[in-house]
Amino acid sequence: MLVTLREGIAWESSLAPVTSAGTYSGTLTAPDTEHQFFSAPDYQRRDRELAWLDTRNAAAVVEVSVEVNDVWNAAALRPVMQGPQVGHIDLSAQDVSAGGMLSRVVHVRNASLPIEALDVDRDLAGRDVLIYETLARAVQLFTAPPLTTSGAPASQVTAWSYAEGTAAQSDINTALPLDRDLFKTPDMNLADRDNQMAGYAAQLCQVLKNPFAFADRLYVAVYGVDSREVEVYTLVAPRFEPGLTYLEGDEVVYQGVIYRVKPGVGSTSDVPWTSPWAWEVVANPRKRVWTCEPALPGRNRFVYDTENQTIQWFRDIATVQHVPQLVALSVPGIFSGQTLQVVPKVPERKDGQFWRNKAAHVIPEGTALVDLYSLPTVAAAVQRGFLIQSDAASLTVPSQGSVYFPDPLTLAHPQTVPAGSYRVSALVEPNSTVELAGGENDQGVTGILGGATLSGFGQLSYSIGLPPTRWTVEIDYTNLSGSASGFRLVAALAGATVFNDIAPFYFNDVNGNPLPNGTIVTSAAFPILPSGGAQSFSLTWTGGTGQLHIRAIRFKSSAFAQGHYRISGTMAGQISTVDVVGSDRVPGVMGWEFNLPVASPNDLVLNYEADPQLPIRFLRMDLAREEANAATPNSQGFENYRQDCLQRAVRSAKQSFDEAYYSGTAAGTFLSPQNVSTAYSSGTTALSYGTWDSDATDRWMSLIEAAEPRLRQIDDIPSDAIVPGRQYYVASGTATYEGSNYVPGQYFSGNQDTTYSWAVAGQVNQVGAWQKAKATHNGRPGLVPVGVYFDYSTGTLATAYTPDQTTPELATIQPWMIEAGFYAAQPEFWLPVNV
Amino acid sequence: MSYLTTTDYSRFLSLPIALPETELRRQCYLQIGTFSLALGQRLEMACCNLHVYKVLTFGVSPALLDDTLGLASIGLLASTMLSSAVGLVSTNAVGVMTWNQDQPVVITAPGIYRVVVFNNCSNVDLSVIVTGSVRIFY
Numbered sequence: 001m002l003v004t005l006r007e008g009i010a011w012e013s014s015l016a017p018v019t020s021a022g023t024y025s026g027t028l029t030a031p032d033t034e035h036q037f038f039s040a041p042d043y044q045r046r047d048r049e050l051a052w053l054d055t056r057n058a059a060a061v062v063e064v065s066v067e068v069n070d071v072w073n074a075a076a077l078r079p080v081m082q083g084p085q086v087g088h089i090d091l092s093a094q095d096v097s098a099g100g101m102l103s104r105v106v107h108v109r110n111a112s113l114p115i116e117a118l119d120v121d122r123d124l125a126g127r128d129v130l131i132y133e134t135l136a137r138a139v140q141l142f143t144a145p146p147l148t149t150s151g152a153p154a155s156q157v158t159a160w161s162y163a164e165g166t167a168a169q170s171d172i173n174t175a176l177p178l179d180r181d182l183f184k185t186p187d188m189n190l191a192d193r194d195n196q197m198a199g200y201a202a203q204l205c206q207v208l209k210n211p212f213a214f215a216d217r218l219y220v221a222v223y224g225v226d227s228r229e230v231e232v233y234t235l236v237a238p239r240f241e242p243g244l245t246y247l248e249g250d251e252v253v254y255q256g257v258i259y260r261v262k263p264g265v266g267s268t269s270d271v272p273w274t275s276p277w278a279w280e281v282v283a284n285p286r287k288r289v290w291t292c293e294p295a296l297p298g299r300n301r302f303v304y305d306t307e308n309q310t311i312q313w314f315r316d317i318a319t320v321q322h323v324p325q326l327v328a329l330s331v332p333g334i335f336s337g338q339t340l341q342v343v344p345k346v347p348e349r350k351d352g353q354f355w356r357n358k359a360a361h362v363i364p365e366g367t368a369l370v371d372l373y374s375l376p377t378v379a380a381a382v383q384r385g386f387l388i389q390s391d392a393a394s395l396t397v398p399s400q401g402s403v404y405f406p407d408p409l410t411l412a413h414p415q416t417v418p419a420g421s422y423r424v425s426a427l428v429e430p431n432s433t434v435e436l437a438g439g440e441n442d443q444g445v446t447g448i449l450g451g452a453t454l455s456g457f458g459q460l461s462y463s464i465g466l467p468p469t470r471w472t473v474e475i476d477y478t479n480l481s482g483s484a485s486g487f488r489l490v491a492a493l494a495g496a497t498v499f500n501d502i503a504p505f506y507f508n509d510v511n512g513n514p515l516p517n518g519t520i521v522t523s524a525a526f527p528i529l530p531s532g533g534a535q536s537f538s539l540t541w542t543g544g545t546g547q548l549h550i551r552a553i554r555f556k557s558s559a560f561a562q563g564h565y566r567i568s569g570t571m572a573g574q575i576s577t578v579d580v581v582g583s584d585r586v587p588g589v590m591g592w593e594f595n596l597p598v599a600s601p602n603d604l605v606l607n608y609e610a611d612p613q614l615p616i617r618f619l620r621m622d623l624a625r626e627e628a629n630a631a632t633p634n635s636q637g638f639e640n641y642r643q644d645c646l647q648r649a650v651r652s653a654k655q656s657f658d659e660a661y662y663s664g665t666a667a668g669t670f671l672s673p674q675n676v677s678t679a680y681s682s683g684t685t686a687l688s689y690g691t692w693d694s695d696a697t698d699r700w701m702s703l704i705e706a707a708e709p710r711l712r713q714i715d716d717i718p719s720d721a722i723v724p725g726r727q728y729y730v731a732s733g734t735a736t737y738e739g740s741n742y743v744p745g746q747y748f749s750g751n752q753d754t755t756y757s758w759a760v761a762g763q764v765n766q767v768g769a770w771q772k773a774k775a776t777h778n779g780r781p782g783l784v785p786v787g788v789y790f791d792y793s794t795g796t797l798a799t800a801y802t803p804d805q806t807t808p809e810l811a812t813i814q815p816w817m818i819e820a821g822f823y824a825a826q827p828e829f830w831l832p833v834n835v
Numbered sequence: 836m837s838y839l840t841t842t843d844y845s846r847f848l849s850l851p852i853a854l855p856e857t858e859l860r861r862q863c864y865l866q867i868g869t870f871s872l873a874l875g876q877r878l879e880m881a882c883c884n885l886h887v888y889k890v891l892t893f894g895v896s897p898a899l900l901d902d903t904l905g906l907a908s909i910g911l912l913a914s915t916m917l918s919s920a921v922g923l924v925s926t927n928a929v930g931v932m933t934w935n936q937d938q939p940v941v942i943t944a945p946g947i948y949r950v951v952v953f954n955n956c957s958n959v960d961l962s963v964i965v966t967g968s969v970r971i972f973y
Contacts, residue, residue: 587919589916590916591918779920789945792913811942814919831938
């Protein structure tokens with residue numbers, strides 16, 4: 001049966017079936033058949049309603065055609081509509097016949113009564129439903145089908161009847177002779193309209209049955225082994241590239257002509273037009289090729305063989321070939337357990353983690369620092385010789401300190417690192433203030449919040465070395481029990497009294513009334529002159545009532561605005577030296593490099609050799625290994641690819657910020673950006689304005705995270721903190737989530753269950769494109785909030801913009817950004833810095 | 836709208852970083868550029884080449900002050916600590932070393948940024964040449 005498709009469907013005299021109230025009825029007009037009364041208008045209206053059903057079918061075809069176009073990016077047939085219509089038909093059982101549902105139409109004959117025309121109408125209506133239902137079922141392959149079922153049963157019809165379809169618009173009319181053609185001619189016209197729609201539907205079903213023959217774009221995912229996120233492959237024409245060897249059957253486009261290597265040739269590298277004995281011109285390529293980024297030569301391709309109807313995948317690594325598979329939307333991949341899935345949906349926005357995965361496909365030449373161990377704080381437990389201040393370990397005068405990097409999972413020590421080149425980077429901050437927690441005394445007296453609570457009159461002493469210049473001392477103290485209006489204290493440095501107890505440390509208000517217990521009071525500053533070496537600073541409680549609690553002791557000096565530091569590091573006998581000048585309260589990064597000839601413990605000894613000017617705080621330390629990259633073969637020309645991916649990851653973060661703040665799930669839960677005088681809050685989330693710190697960074701990131709679940713890496717996720725939509729990586733152990741076990745190296749996504757359990761205890765990390773910046777990341781790209789800056793005059797962080805303006809921006813990580821807790825791009829985005 | 840500028844910034848200044856062949860004494864540094872970046876501006880440095888042209892002290896094995904900074908280095912920094920510089924180009928031998936222009940240094944935080952080239956040797960004088968440029972979008 002051959003149906004010539006016309007470009008559109010005429011509206012003709014279509015009329016919607018409506019109730020007496022004028023609303024859509026969903027059923028055809030039913031003429032009065034009980035009283036043998038022939039009402040031509042009712043019969044006429046019924047035919048017009050059938051024509052209207054045809055327009056609904058046409059609209060359904062258009063819906064499917066648009067979806068095919070959107071999903072496959074392929075031009076699909078669609079009829080021209082002459083008016084707006086809804087692409088949906090509901091089954092109305094009384095209006096259809098079983099024959100019609102099987103595509104059969106029996107027209108009226110000369111001997112027929114008018115009432116028999118109603119049966120023909122039911123045949124035609126059944127056929128309309130059949131066409132619609134066929135299309136509706138075919139489009140169910142789409143992730144979001146554009147049509148829903150009519151409710152009709154599945155039809156097994158494989159052949160369409162022609163039903164004497166003839167285009168001749170005509171309506172039943174009392175002015176015409178009451179004969180067979182009065183009814184048959186309009187019905188034949190309706191059958192013709194059905195034939196047109198059946199033709200369109202059949203064409204679309206062919207596209208849906210094998211999209212590879214039509215698609216200009218595929219959306220492909222790889223599941224199982226070496227999994228790949230779903231991504232876009234676009235149709236390309238393979239160009240002839242001089243120097244490459246082509247095998248029999250290979251096809252290229254050269255100067256606008258398609259050439260194929262002839263059978264029996266074996267292989268050739270000849271330029272096509274110069275070598276007719278090796279190449280033949282073909283009208284249509286046998287292979288359709290789609291490629292995805294990075295389109296490395298000969299790789300990242302999906303190939304459909306139109307003759308054998310097979311598909312073959314070429315991934316970015318060319319070590320193992322994929323055996324061509326018979327065409328289907330889901331086929332086996334290269335390895336056992338690997339599946340290639342063509343996802344029939346419109347590509348969605350990709351997040352930063354997607355671009356991180358893409359960036360990893362091109363490894364540049366050069367070397368890279370691979371992070372191994374980190375000390376986010378140089379805690380008391382991992383060091384020796386440092387002065388532990390309230391918020392950091394420090395070297396206050398030339399002296400020696402040592403640290404080690406424990407296993408992040410087991411905290412085991414010592415940790416042995418294999419032979420190789422290593423770099424230790426430290427985030428440091430020269431600071432003219434040295435603050436000791438009260439509890440860091442030699443007597444071991446402790447108390448709440450790191451302070452020291454004395455049970456009675458007694459002495460606390462602190463070992464400290466300060467540069468030999470003028471310093472002042474302040475003491476934070478309070479009363480914890482009983483009533484007290486002051487404490488008599490004697491302060492001594494190296495045994496010599498520097499503050500006597502003639503006047504008490506007051507603990508009362510301006511009216512002389514005792515302050516509420518627990519109120520922290522800062523004493524007036526008194527001067528000291530240290531020797532430059534280790535000395536003992538003591539506080540002796542000699543008089544007063546209550547219970548004295550020393551929270552902190554603060555030493556300050558304004559003698560030096562800058563300090564010179566020569567600090568040598570030793571690891572396994574290898575020595576490396578830093579020699580720099582630092583400014584007061586300005587963070588910086590120091591580095592030591594070691595080339596270890598044999599496997600060695602990672603213990604590091606720092607020898608602060610000079611000069612005794614400004615004490616220096618060590619805020620964090622990171623150990624990384626320098627490794628040569630195993631560069632991706634034949635990736636010349638792709639040097640910029642990682643940066644391209646990085647830019648896209650930043651763009652995604654920007655869009656996520658906008659969505660979260662203005663239109664996403666978190667939108668509207670923040671106070672008006674214009675209301676700058678109040679806190680910006682959303683439940684427990686408050687964005688910062690005016691000042692900034694690492695907590696503000698985390699709140700800012702969590703805002704963006706509301707719209708981009710795979711934004712940032714967070715290590716060691718507790719077992720009850722799984723968030724839907726976020727992705728997790730098993731670093732060690734075996735995690736069980738929603739009934740499945742995941743071993744190291746495997747990922748799972750947060751779904752309904754917010755908890756996971758351990759089959760074998762280990763660590764689960766949250767996956768993301770950005771990670772909290774380490775000292776080794778200085779100079780690397782990072783994600784920063786616009787308007788946040790470091791005030792070098794005060795040594796503080798500030799933000800100049802209101803929270804709604806703190807959009808994410810790509811910026812190079814500077815030392816103060818590491819202290820601010822900004823996030824750096826994952827190493828997959830990095831390029832070698834020097835070339 | 837031009838293809839040469841972004842929607843965020845309507846203009847940019849392209850400023851040179853240049854130092855003709857210069858003797859750089861041991862343990863010394865030279866500040867060869869200063870850029871004041873205001874709020875809302877953006878600095879990009881994609882091009883920076885450090886050429887250690889000659890070693891001027893012969894017969895001496897170079898002793899490094901800071902083991903991570905090579906014979907000589909150039910960097911962009913707002914503080915005084917040379918090892919904290921971003922866009923750091925270091926070389927361990929005579930010749931040219933270049934910042935990887937595919938991943939430019941980007942600075943959006945306001946501040947005064949200096950370009951400093953320094954001789955990291957305690958016992959060797961060097962002859963160095965610097966070429967490069969920064970762009971400030973505003």
